[in-house]
Amino acid sequence: MRCPFCGNVDTQVKDSRPAEDHVAIRRRRFCPACGGRFTTYERVQLRDLVVIKTSGKREDFDRDKLERSIRIAMQKRPVEPERIDQMISGIVRRLESMGETDISSKVIGEIVMETLARIDTVGYVRFASVYKNFQEADDFDKFVSELRPPQPGEAE
Numbered sequence: 001m002r003c004p005f006c007g008n009v010d011t012q013v014k015d016s017r018p019a020e021d022h023v024a025i026r027r028r029r030f031c032p033a034c035g036g037r038f039t040t041y042e043r044v045q046l047r048d049l050v051v052i053k054t055s056g057k058r059e060d061f062d063r064d065k066l067e068r069s070i071r072i073a074m075q076k077r078p079v080e081p082e083r084i085d086q087m088i089s090g091i092v093r094r095l096e097s098m099g100e101t102d103i104s105s106k107v108i109g110e111i112v113m114e115t116l117a118r119i120d121t122v123g124y125v126r127f128a129s130v131y132k133n134f135q136e137a138d139d140f141d142k143f144v145s146e147l148r149p150p151q152p153g154e155a156e
């Protein structure tokens, strides 16, 4: 959020809390560049989200596409379909509540991975392997070993 005083785009959220009986979120922001403080309100925005791809191409956000990629990653995993639905809704809500219409595909991928990592490691790794599009097997192995939770009895 751009600072209204000095124009710096790198402002920080100091505090977030529900407002207007949970219809909005009030955020107190701070600008480290000029020390300015201001408040923003976040509300449900039913306007369509736009995905900014790595190439710079813009594309309407497609919930079905997101759902497909997650379902492929979660194929044959012991996770209830309802849980997967909830997860997808949660991801979409998170994207919608970020306060921006334009969202980079990178941010979406990171949110999906973060969510999958909490629910199912295998699904997460499958998704990540596609998403990260690793060119070299070495990188992928490193990636997996970094993110795989330590197994019982395994040396740290």
Ligand SMILES: [Zn+2]
Binding pocket: 003, 004, 005, 006, 007, 008, 031, 032, 033, 034, 035, 036
């Ligand atoms: Zn400022």
